[in-house]
Amino acid sequence: xxxxxxxSQKKVFLPFILLLGLVILVTFADAATPRHGGTFIFAVEGExxxxxxxxxxxxxxxxxxxxxxxxxxxxxxxxNFVPSLAESYSVxxxxxxxxxxxxxxxxxxxxxxxxxADVVYTLRELxxxxxxTGSWWKPGANVVVxxxxxxxxxxKLKQPYAPLxxxxxxxxxxxxxxxxxLYEGTDMKxxxxxxxxxxxxxxxxxxxxxxxxxxxxxxxxxxxxxxxGKPYIDRLVFRLIPDPAGRMxxxxxxxxDFVPYNAVPFEEVPELxxxxxxxxxxxxxxxxxxxxxxxxxxxxxxxNKMVRQAMAYAIDKKKIVDLVLLGEGxxxxxxxxxxxxxxxxxxxxAYPYSLERANALLDKAGYPKGAGGxxxxxxxxxxxxxxxxxxxxxxxxDQLKQVxxxxxxxxxxRAAFSDALFMRWDFDIAIQQAATAPDPMVxxxxxxxxxxxxxxxxxxxAGFSNPEVDKLLDEEYKQVSREKRSAMWxxxxxxxxxxxxxxxxxxxxVLNVYRAVWADTITSIYGHNQSREHxxxxx
Amino acid sequence: MIKMKxxxxxxxxxxxxxxxxxxxxxxxxxxxxxxxxxxxxSFLAGEYESTPESMEAMRKEFGLDKPLITQLGVYLLKVVxxxxxxxxxxxxxxxxxxxxxxxxxxxxxxxxxxxxxxxGVLLGAMYSRRSSLAENATTFLAIAGYSMPAFWLGQxxxxxxxxxxxxxxxxxxxxxxxxxxxLWAVLDTLHHLVLPALTWAAYHVTIIFRLTRSKMLETLxxxxxxxxxxxxxxxxxxxxxxxxxxxxxxxxxxxGVNVGFMLAGSVLVETVFAxxxxxxxxxxxxxxxxxxxLLGLFLxxxxxxxLANLVTDIVYALIDPRVTYK
Numbered sequence: 001x002x003x004x005x006x007x008s009q010k011k012v013f014l015p016f017i018l019l020l021g022l023v024i025l026v027t028f029a030d031a032a033t034p035r036h037g038g039t040f041i042f043a044v045e046g047e048x049x050x051x052x053x054x055x056x057x058x059x060x061x062x063x064x065x066x067x068x069x070x071x072x073x074x075x076x077x078x079x080n081f082v083p084s085l086a087e088s089y090s091v092x093x094x095x096x097x098x099x100x101x102x103x104x105x106x107x108x109x110x111x112x113x114x115x116x117a118d119v120v121y122t123l124r125e126l127x128x129x130x131x132x133t134g135s136w137w138k139p140g141a142n143v144v145v146x147x148x149x150x151x152x153x154x155x156k157l158k159q160p161y162a163p164l165x166x167x168x169x170x171x172x173x174x175x176x177x178x179x180x181x182l183y184e185g186t187d188m189k190x191x192x193x194x195x196x197x198x199x200x201x202x203x204x205x206x207x208x209x210x211x212x213x214x215x216x217x218x219x220x221x222x223x224x225x226x227x228x229g230k231p232y233i234d235r236l237v238f239r240l241i242p243d244p245a246g247r248m249x250x251x252x253x254x255x256x257d258f259v260p261y262n263a264v265p266f267e268e269v270p271e272l273x274x275x276x277x278x279x280x281x282x283x284x285x286x287x288x289x290x291x292x293x294x295x296x297x298x299x300x301x302x303x304n305k306m307v308r309q310a311m312a313y314a315i316d317k318k319k320i321v322d323l324v325l326l327g328e329g330x331x332x333x334x335x336x337x338x339x340x341x342x343x344x345x346x347x348x349x350a351y352p353y354s355l356e357r358a359n360a361l362l363d364k365a366g367y368p369k370g371a372g373g374x375x376x377x378x379x380x381x382x383x384x385x386x387x388x389x390x391x392x393x394x395x396x397x398d399q400l401k402q403v404x405x406x407x408x409x410x411x412x413x414r415a416a417f418s419d420a421l422f423m424r425w426d427f428d429i430a431i432q433q434a435a436t437a438p439d440p441m442v443x444x445x446x447x448x449x450x451x452x453x454x455x456x457x458x459x460x461x462a463g464f465s466n467p468e469v470d471k472l473l474d475e476e477y478k479q480v481s482r483e484k485r486s487a488m489w490x491x492x493x494x495x496x497x498x499x500x501x502x503x504x505x506x507x508x509x510v511l512n513v514y515r516a517v518w519a520d521t522i523t524s525i526y527g528h529n530q531s532r533e534h535x536x537x538x539x
Numbered sequence: 540m541i542k543m544k545x546x547x548x549x550x551x552x553x554x555x556x557x558x559x560x561x562x563x564x565x566x567x568x569x570x571x572x573x574x575x576x577x578x579x580x581s582f583l584a585g586e587y588e589s590t591p592e593s594m595e596a597m598r599k600e601f602g603l604d605k606p607l608i609t610q611l612g613v614y615l616l617k618v619v620x621x622x623x624x625x626x627x628x629x630x631x632x633x634x635x636x637x638x639x640x641x642x643x644x645x646x647x648x649x650x651x652x653x654x655x656x657x658x659g660v661l662l663g664a665m666y667s668r669r670s671s672l673a674e675n676a677t678t679f680l681a682i683a684g685y686s687m688p689a690f691w692l693g694q695x696x697x698x699x700x701x702x703x704x705x706x707x708x709x710x711x712x713x714x715x716x717x718x719x720x721x722l723w724a725v726l727d728t729l730h731h732l733v734l735p736a737l738t739w740a741a742y743h744v745t746i747i748f749r750l751t752r753s754k755m756l757e758t759l760x761x762x763x764x765x766x767x768x769x770x771x772x773x774x775x776x777x778x779x780x781x782x783x784x785x786x787x788x789x790x791x792x793x794x795g796v797n798v799g800f801m802l803a804g805s806v807l808v809e810t811v812f813a814x815x816x817x818x819x820x821x822x823x824x825x826x827x828x829x830x831x832x833l834l835g836l837f838l839x840x841x842x843x844x845x846l847a848n849l850v851t852d853i854v855y856a857l858i859d860p861r862v863t864y865k
Contacts, residue, residue: 211815241813250709415577
């Protein structure tokens with residue numbers, strides 16, 4: 001109906017518009033205008049069980065999901081919230097009411113119109129089923145989701161929740177809106193559309209050849225098409241390449257267009273930089289991750305704070321960055337990433353590399369050097385097959401040996417490591433990573449709050465319990481003012497960096513690699529996890 | 540007719556004998572797999588933040604909360620009924636997953652085997668003269684082929700023939716940039732097949748070559764060859780008509796045994812070339828501790844090995860007049 005009225009209006013102006021178009025075309029003919037066409041091939045490491053964002057949101061599947069589905073908002077390269085399914089939003093002064101005005105031209109890939117009913121259904125019924133959603137989203141209890149009309153959605157919170165917009169926009173485990181007409185009345189876990197999704201996104205699902213690839217085609221009716229008719233890419237293919245060397249080879253040869261940073265081996269980077277056909281893009285680091293040394297506070301001698309601080313002095317982080325990352329990274333100063341500027345505290349207790357201080361602290365802690373200069377033995381656990389973790393462990397072992405700590409490397413595969421670390425707490429120190437994104441509240445509260453000392457993945461595995469930190473964590477996310485939150489996070493970092501339940505080693509560098517024929521491949525802090533609706537082939 | 544019947548009985552008997560063998564294969568594999576630290580739940584949960592409740596629910600869903608012996612019993616009962624269970628990671632029936640990967644592996648393995656056998660036998664027959672040059676070349680090739688790991692050779696071939704010369708595609712089974720159809724799709728797949736098949740064949744060529752050559756040398760020194768020479772037959776006739784059929788028998792035995800080795804080697808070759816076959820499935824299942832898929836694969840592979848050995852024996856009977864089955 002709406003379309004018809006638009007067309008009839010346009011009919012009157014059609015000749016005029018055509019003429020104008022011609023003039024513009026002639027005038028700007030040689031300006032760089034994005035052109036349509038091409039196949040974009042994205043390399044993924046592993047196979048997926050399905051594509052439902054509430055059932056699976058591992059690092060491999062999010063780039064696929066963002067191409068098919070949309071969240072209400074998204075973020076640009078400066079972390080500003082920009083429209084997606086919501087063309088605008090407003091937040092009440094008390095931080096309790098969020099109003100989203102939805103776009104009017106969105107349709108599902110099967111042709112059915114998109115409306116606020118889909119959003120309400122997804123947020124009430126589907127999103128809470130995601131195990132990653134956690135306790136912050138309990139529709140009916142701490143949040144009420146309403147749709148006053150077909151283009152408006154209102155969220156009413158019981159108490160302010162500072163990271164709300166970040167979570168609403170976040171592509172990893174975030175609330176992608178799913179079609180109500182295909183999910184209502186079904187068991188979400190068994191819905192056939194989990195494997196042949198219908199979304200609102202820039203690309204439409206075409207086929208999935210298990211073990212080989214997932215193929216999508218351009219959505220000509222994409223609501224975000226704009227004047228240019230986005231997306232520009234005709235075909236988007238996610239190709240499965242399990243071997244890291246194979247991915248790099250396919251990229252250099254031109255069989256693949258994009259390899260996400262978590263799938264790029266560091267030792268390849270210097271070589272890749274020399275290749276004029278490739279771009280190494282360090283933008284899109286919004287979801288950046290810190291590589292840590294997790295410390296088990298239950299086990300002596302690392303239960304002793306002086307021993308932990310001594311280790312911090314003995315470990316030369318810069319050297320690890322140089323040797324393992326070949327200089328492509330930054331040593332981490334705190335548990336909040338420096339890219340999260342508002343919360344990162346640059347003045348936390350620092351541990352500049354110093355063997356003297358380390359030795360002095362260890363002597364003071366009551367662990368004198370014994371036979372062969374050894375003070376004590378501990379286990380250093382790591383995942384043997386995950387990127388450079390084993391190399392970090394090897395460098396660290398040598399560094400700790402300098403101060404008389406004999407660290408024995410226990411290299412496990414991922415399943416065995418997760419089991420030892422998270423389920424059995426059977427480790428002394430371990431190489432593990434954790435993200436601050438999308439908000440420190442989401443990434444760090446799990447690691448730091450004493451109520452999270454539970455046997456589950458990515459929880460307070462160290463066994464860290466500090467009443468002041470608990471209290472700050474309980475209060476900070478209810479603050480409407482970012483200044484207040486910032487001050488509270490500064491204090492949390494001071495305590496944590498003094499106590500050292502987790503010793504940050506480096507901030508994982510983000511080095512997405514793609515073929516230089518593509519432009520506008522990265523336009524958001526989500527980096528590899530954003531959709532490719534803006535990407536186009538350069539002339 | 541009587542001979543046919545005898546062989547039918549023989550085949551039936553051999554298949555029956557395989558049943559206890561496969562039973563023990565299942566039991567032993569089941570126990571070994573469960574002995575490895577970590578389970579599918581800790582793998583799945585390690586991917587993201589989980590709660591003890593959600594993990595307990597997952598264990599229950601997979602039946603991992605029951606004692607090991609009960610799990611084994613349940614599994615065996617299902618297998619007898621032809622049900623290989625459900626993949627914990629992929630959430631799909633195991634049999635369907637495995638069968639979807641069989642064609643790719645068979646295509647690759649069949650090509651590699653055919654190529655390596657023909658080439659190995661031909662080379663073995665051609666270089667069956669005693670000369671120091673042939674001797675040295677044999678030893679060198681045999682050691683090289685035997686000791687080159689498939690993943691290394693595969694990458695070297697990729698770097699030379701795919702990246703630098705650009706003759707072959709780098710990964711997978713079909714082109715993604717442009718999707719071919721009809722005959723072009725077949726040719727496209729054959730194009731993709733060359734490098735992985737060569738990699739896989741390299742090792743087996745050397746085995747077959749060495750074996751054929753040593754058997755040829757042995758045969759050529761036997762009385763009937765000397766007689767043939769004495770009769771004045773030409774060298775080629777002696778070599779290919781008299782010596783080769785006798786020397787080739789052990790090669791047939793090795794082929795049967797090789798099926799097992801080749802399936803095991805498929806993990807490496809298929810991973811290096813992103814070939815969507817059973818080996819890749821196994822690699823992924825091991826790292827995810829996807830018990831049902833692993834057990835299903837072991838089962839399917841043991842059945843294949845048993846069948847391959849049976850076929851070997853039958854072929855033996857056909858080509859060796861001295862062997863009969865009673």
